Amino acid sequence: MVGIFGMYAFDENWEIARFVYFGILGCQNRGQENAGIATFDGEKLCRFADKGMVEEAFKNDEIFKGLPGWCGIGGVSAFTAENNNFIPPMFSERGNVAVSMNGKIINCKEIDPQLSEKTHGDMKIVANLLEKSLEKNDSVNAMKEVMEKIRGAYSLVALNKKGDMIIARDPHGIRPLVIGGHGFDLGVISSESAALDVTGSDLSRDVKPGEIFVFEPHSIEKDDQTFKNRNTHYCAFEWVYYARPDSIINDIHVHEVRYKIGEILAKENPVEGVDVVIAVPETAFPFAMAYSKVTGIPIDLGFVRTGRHLRTAIKPTQIERIIGVQLKLNPIRNAVRGRKVVLIDDSVVRGSTLRNTVYLLKKRGAKEVHVRIGSPHLIAPCPFGLDVPSQDELIAKHNTEEEIAQIVGADTFAYLSIKGLCKAIGMPQEKLCLGCFREKYPVYDY
């Protein structure tokens, strides 16, 4: 997964790099392995990217001196990059375009077999296509031409050497993208609205599926006609896990969805005679709050974190995930000792971190542990850039709820139903991408 951000000043007096820095910091939830920023200063495209969280990658003021200009894009990403050049935002082959993209292009093998093998190679492919198309087209038409060639999920923001910021969202709108403004001076683009809040900007709306925007020095160009009226398939996992709870995704408040999930979870899978509801930090808090409210079972603080906030599910290796969980989850003894616990988590991928968590609770004296998951069973990988491992690694693909309970050491175990998820989001199944839960992916009609 990638978090993207772009900020564009219509007044050249602005130095934008710091804004982009705080913008990608606001997207840190979407990727914690690499961070990068590219800017344009009227002559050249500048770029800095490095491994680590945003604050680690951009560790000193010297770096910002190398990023002059009034427009800039940035990215955070969750994959281990091949090398520094493959950290978003990425340069095109000849360096005339920089692209930050969230999603996955599924037909890149046809376009560039070699690049398609690399992690985030699809982003490089898009950058190259855009660079080529810009040689003979204006920015809107260049983007249009690229969109006619590529298939998949993508929300992207790009910069060229004319000082145009190119913005596009795939025609099915799988990955989120929002647009906003900042006073009379700046236009803003981000994966999530929370990053707009962080930079003091105002959210205008979602970029519509298939919509293209171009910020130019003297205008904003738009194409919302070429790819309109395609079926939307918003990624349901954004609301469950990826997005920040203070974000609004596709005009739906994330926190509200998570709260509703908790309510529905309580109704779908009640547990009799338990003492306390505990959430696995932090995504599951709203699920647990609502679960407690509906059932009347009191909620308690079960765990305290050591060290900084890490999103364990998106760490690249198993050992990192386990270390992450162990550090993240130190149980508070008297919250669990002698109690029957409903443990709420957002999702289960391999089951290994959950097993660790249940074990910790039992070791601290929990009498019973009933696990409830705020999303449906994860049974299939995501071709659209969600970091789901291959099918043989997915616990739900190979085991029933009963079997999972035994594996993780829980007394009972239950998922949210797909119907329940759609209800919480407030959208019919056909408007969503539920591929990882159903093993059935939206059909491309473009």
Added chain:
Amino acid sequence: MIIKVVLMTNVKVLLIGGGAREHAIAEALVRSNFEPKLYALMDVKNPGIKRLVEKSGGEIVQGKSKDPNLAAEVAGKFSVDFAFIGPEEPLFHGVCDAIEDVTGIPCVGARQKPAQIEQSKAFMRRLMWKHNVGGRLRFKAFLTVQDAIDYIDEYAESVAIKPARQAGGKGVKVIADVQAYLSDEKKAVKEKHAQAVFEEHMKPYDDIEDRILIEERVEGPEYTAQCFTDGNIVEVMPLVQDAKHAFEEDIGPETGGMGCISGKDGVLPFITAEEKEGSIKIVQQLINAVEKEVGEKYKGIVAGQMMLTDAWGPTIIECYSRFGDPEGTSVLPLLKTDLVEISEAIIGEKLHKINFEWEDRATVVKCIAPKGYPRRRNLAKDHPIAVDIKEIENLGGRVYFGSVSEENGQLLTKGSRAVEIWTDGENIVEASRKAESCIPYVKTLDGWGLFHRKDIGSPELLKKRIELGELQRECFKYRKAKGLVGRRIDWIPGKGKLEYVS
């Protein structure tokens, strides 16, 4: 000074100014029952005004509309009954004074001294503080760039930085400085902008002393309360909101206004009748204060560019000494009362005798501008443009020509908003849809891009305005209930409580 009494027959009117606003004024004048002959003095040949003048049997003089001597000469030459002044610059240059004092012909328009309420923003703010006018913002005026920069350096806060003199709406920068972690970046921009105000925006003007104004920044939905005034009472027109951002979704640089909306019952969906009353009161207080201050009555049009803020409720952000542009275009087509009669009442201080009537319709105005506006007007200039007036009128729209000039039978853009499309409807959304259907009938002939804001009058944008209005209203109610209106209480560690009373 002898002022002629307006004759009731064979009325002749001189209109000064040549933009879309003046086109709308011209139209309202010629539909008077007195069937006036219309004369016009304008800098470039506005094709819309030209048509109306010719139809009425009047004449056009092309020349500097802000030249007082020329204006007096033209008024005298045609021995008009009164002059109606559209834009602010002629007022600032004393065009009314010259016409009235030299020829004895009366004017609808503020004389030079009272027009200072728009010309000098520092004058207006000082006036408000001196005479206790409601809705006062804290401000500081500066004479030198260094003083302004020193001030910015010391106080990192959300401010509006403006040229101290009205400069065609240009040069205003509003910066919300809330996130402490981005303060340095914003400070740099504020300082660069203060410099730019001195060097670019204030350079052409030596008619006032103050150079730059730094005001506290306030938030809330904006609206314009335009009023007729005879110097004694003010008569408010339907409230209008214009859209200041150049581009859709409220993004991009500040413009003179890319279009506007007005609702039925003279209010807006996000401003209550009570708030409208509060706004009128402020404008009335201003008119009274300015007479006390300069010793001359304010006669003509006055408008409060208002904002509903949490600190004051209705608050005055800027003051216009004329119709807004495009706000004037919004309301003038709705005016059922005879504008010649109103003009006479303004001149004769009998405005209280006029029974004002307006069509109860919602309206939308959409401005169409060539690409390049507002920041690179030279790029937006001299593009041939074609307007299919007939088609637009068939669709229920009206066309008002703005920054275009008729040269050798061809319409050329002049760098600003070229055409304004006016439509009406049962509600704002309906009027907006109608306006959208008219847009394709305005085209450039050289392929240069035109832009307008589709979202003006859209349900989404209205919803946003209503939400913002509610937020400010709730905060204001709290402040009112706690006796905090106009007060700001602070507590400084180690020093204690500090109160600023406005």
